[in-house]
Amino acid sequence: MTTISPLIAGNWKMNGLFHSLDELTELAQLLTTGEAPRAVVVVCPPATLVAAVANQGASSGILAGGQDCHAQGSGAHTGDISATMLADAGAQFVIVGHSERRADHGETDAQVCAKAEAAIGAGLKPIICVGETEAQRDSGSAESVVNEQLAASIPNAAEHHDVIIAYEPIWAIGTGRTPTNEEIAQMHANIRARLVERFGERGESFRILYGGSLKPHNAREILAIDHVNGGLVGGASLLAKDFYTIISAV
Numbered sequence: 001m002t003t004i005s006p007l008i009a010g011n012w013k014m015n016g017l018f019h020s021l022d023e024l025t026e027l028a029q030l031l032t033t034g035e036a037p038r039a040v041v042v043v044c045p046p047a048t049l050v051a052a053v054a055n056q057g058a059s060s061g062i063l064a065g066g067q068d069c070h071a072q073g074s075g076a077h078t079g080d081i082s083a084t085m086l087a088d089a090g091a092q093f094v095i096v097g098h099s100e101r102r103a104d105h106g107e108t109d110a111q112v113c114a115k116a117e118a119a120i121g122a123g124l125k126p127i128i129c130v131g132e133t134e135a136q137r138d139s140g141s142a143e144s145v146v147n148e149q150l151a152a153s154i155p156n157a158a159e160h161h162d163v164i165i166a167y168e169p170i171w172a173i174g175t176g177r178t179p180t181n182e183e184i185a186q187m188h189a190n191i192r193a194r195l196v197e198r199f200g201e202r203g204e205s206f207r208i209l210y211g212g213s214l215k216p217h218n219a220r221e222i223l224a225i226d227h228v229n230g231g232l233v234g235g236a237s238l239l240a241k242d243f244y245t246i247i248s249a250v
């Protein structure tokens with residue numbers, strides 16, 4: 001059986017000012033004074049704080065990630081940020097295809113795939129997000145929706161150590177609602193099966209994260225589910241104590 005080192009990533013979304021780095025200081029203290037974390041710890045702050053998180057996190061093993069990148073390395077794309085720039089700022093990861101970007105910016109699977117390719121090219125590990133809406137789950141099409149997203153958002157060149165998949169049911173994001181453990185187990189097993197189908201044995205080794213209302217009170221049981229290799233945490237990653245409790249639940 002393949003062993004996968006778990007990873008917990010915090011997605012700060014559009015939250016965080018320079019004073020929010022106090023939470024990072026507290027998290028670093030918790031991580032260095034408590035039991036050594038069993039998970040790789042990543043914090044994805046807004047772009048304005050990536051360099052600061054990379055610098056400040058270095059001594060406590062906290063790695064930095066971006067929340068999005070452009071498919072091009074540079075050029076006339078006002079307001080965008082490239083994977084190369086994130087890497088230059090010290091990031092090692094970047095979230096691509098988050099449902100909020102797919103919804104707010106109309107990002108397609110093909111664009112997400114191009115972003116993931118750019119990330120790999122820049123030496124970053126993309127965290128590729130997939131997930132169904134509530135209506136899609138209710139109509140029984142959750143797996144087919146996710147499978148389509150997986151097929152079109154993951155680059156062919158993806159290697160298991162370079163690419164991370166995050167399953168985030170849209171209806172669980174920021175709502176305090178989560179799928180049942182059985183539903184999570186079923187979807188993660190489905191994602192694993194699709195990865196093995198496409199990438200052969202290597203498909204066994206990709207990390208598959210769960211995201212959507214992952215909180216201190218439910219982290220232990222969700223993170224223990226088969227094929228859940230860590231979590232992508234929104235709201236609860238903004239408070240050092242809550243995020244540390246989730247990291248410690250691995």
Ligand SMILES: O=C(CO)COP(=O)(O)O
Pocket residue numbers: 011098168172173174175176211212213214232233234235236
């Ligand atoms: O979207 C998420 C992480 O990317 C999940 O957000 P919440 O943990 O706030 O539900």
